[in-house]
Amino acid sequence: MLHTTDTKSRLQVIQGAITVFRRFAFHEATFDLVATAAQVTVQEVTARFPSWDDLLIATIDYWNGQRMRLILPVAERSGAAAFLRGIVQANIDDPALMRLLSATVNVAATPEHPMASFLQEEYHRFHLMVAQQLAADIRAGREPSTMEPARGAEQLIALYEGLQLQSMVRPTMNLLEAYDRAVTRMRAGWNREYVAPVWDLSAH
Structure with a gap:
């Protein structure tokens, strides 16, 4: 169950990133914008994607x-x-x-x-x-x-x-x-x- 939850969380962040890249230019995208789009904290984003x-x-x-x-x-x-x-x-x-x-x-x-x-x-x-x-x-x-x-x-x-x-x-x-x-x-x-x-x- 933990693995499934983590996979879902990763996908949520990725989908948030896609939303950001649809709205903003490449150089304008940030962890903050991705976190907002994914409805998670920046810490939750970087926990799954450190860089x-x-x-x-x-x-x-x-x-x-x-x-x-x-x-x-x-x-x-x-x-x-x-x-x-x-x-x-x-x-x-x-x-x-x-x-x-x-x-x-x-x-x-x-x-x-x-x-x-x-x-x-x-x-x-x-x-x-x-x-x-x-x-x-x-x-x-x-x-x-x-x-x-x-x-x-x-x-x-x-x-x-x-x-x-x-x-x-x-x-x-x-x-x-x-x-x-x-x-x-x-x-x-x-x-x-x-x-x-x-x-x-x-x-x-």
Whole structure:
């Protein structure tokens, strides 16, 4: 019973953190705000998450896991491009998680930061998942064999993340339409044999 109660208390704090990140910018979030949102004391928060990094990692892990649980079946049913489209739609419906993940990019790129390895591992895992799904798409005939899954994953994720970042600073942008248009053109390119680029700026 104690274990169940403690798990419930941890979840209560995590849900409080999610509420805070929905309302406030990343750099404005504090233990005090989380405690208020979770309806517990700051001491109860820090008893379960001694450092801010501990709380942030647990929050990202839970929040992203909840989202992925709903979207992953799309990958198996319709492929990688549709899976990422599902994430785009989820971010449109509730943009707070993407704002949080985007805010942690600077942390992930800081080698000495305690959270860097966790965030980088999560990113590598995401790339691998998309690459594996693209390989499955090739086997299923959804994508052409001329597309190398690892490279395709780089391109698909770059497209998704780039458009997502644009939409954050261009709020009137139709993100889903932009994704559909860009993915359609990219997938058309996958049907052609790869040709190494030659950059001749003097050519007309």
